[in-house]
Amino acid sequence: MNALLLAADVNVAQNIGFYIIAAIMLYAAFSVVSTKNVVHAALWLVVVLGGVAAQYILAAAEFVAVSQVMVYIGAVMVLFLFGIMLTRASIGADTDVNNKDWKLGIPVGLVFFGVLVYTVVDAFEGTVIVEPSAAQIASSTTLISDGYLGDYLIPLIALSFVLLAAAVGAIVLARKD
Amino acid sequence: MYAVNFLLLSAALFSIGVFGVIARRNAVMVLMSIELILNSVNLNLVAFALINKDIDGHIFALFVIAVAAAEVGVGLGMVLMIYRNRRSIALDELSEMHG
Numbered sequence: 254m255n256a257l258l259l260a261a262d263v264n265v266a267q268n269i270g271f272y273i274i275a276a277i278m279l280y281a282a283f284s285v286v287s288t289k290n291v292v293h294a295a296l297w298l299v300v301v302l303g304g305v306a307a308q309y310i311l312a313a314a315e316f317v318a319v320s321q322v323m324v325y326i327g328a329v330m331v332l333f334l335f336g337i338m339l340t341r342a343s344i345g346a347d348t349d350v351n352n353k354d355w356k357l358g359i360p361v362g363l364v365f366f367g368v369l370v371y372t373v374v375d376a377f378e379g380t381v382i383v384e385p386s387a388a389q390i391a392s393s394t395t396l397i398s399d400g401y402l403g404d405y406l407i408p409l410i411a412l413s414f415v416l417l418a419a420a421v422g423a424i425v426l427a428r429k430d
Numbered sequence: 431m432y433a434v435n436f437l438l439l440s441a442a443l444f445s446i447g448v449f450g451v452i453a454r455r456n457a458v459m460v461l462m463s464i465e466l467i468l469n470s471v472n473l474n475l476v477a478f479a480l481i482n483k484d485i486d487g488h489i490f491a492l493f494v495i496a497v498a499a500a501e502v503g504v505g506l507g508m509v510l511m512i513y514r515n516r517r518s519i520a521l522d523e524l525s526e527m528h529g
Binding site: 264267268271275278279282283285286291294295298301302305308309311312313314316317320321324325328329332333335336337339340349350351352353355356357358359361362363365366369370373374377378379380381382383384385389393396397400401405408412415416418419420422423424426427429 | 431432433434435436437438439441442443444445446447448449450451452453454455456457458459461462463465466469472473476477479480481483485486488489491492493495496497498499500501502503504506507508509510511513514519520521522
């Protein structure tokens, strides 16, 4: 009886989708930080970013998902591939993409992961996400625009200046003179 | 759907990104690892928006996406300039400021 109640609370299809996408994302993320080939790392990063966009859709955040696809997969990856193209002569495996003492990263990453798992499980263990209703999902983009043009108008203007400064700065840095 | 699913996935992504930042020698690959970290933070923000039924998490996630795009633009500009001056983007060779 208890299991039946639990099954009604938990959306099985959402969970299966979550675990499949999460497994693909973790494999791709490990490949990003372990492959010897810079171009392959960039292409595995596309898989991770696409997986994050899929998780946003599972988390009922369509607007963020579409922005993720447009900004990251559309623009940032092109920037990365241009950066690789302009800074490397050969497109192949590279023997020295890692630092001499790259193994130091393993304990640091494990400690970070351990601390995060401990705190997350301590704080949110057993918390079940109540699925938003269709009306809530449909109004989320409206609420985002209300937030941007309401409470967060000043940060939005500041952000536009940040983007302007970054664009000008990137041009000044990369310009040949 | 349990709340810890999203949060643990994002913790794993964050740790992998931190490992990449420490382990990698190529500046472009370090920037890619930073993208992993920023994406894990975004996933956390969206998950908290879902848990707390508050749209502010989406707004912050979009702010982070915009700042990350600016950061990649400036970062790759700097990498290109370093490559032009030194013919190398190996981070352990940049030691002029070594005391």
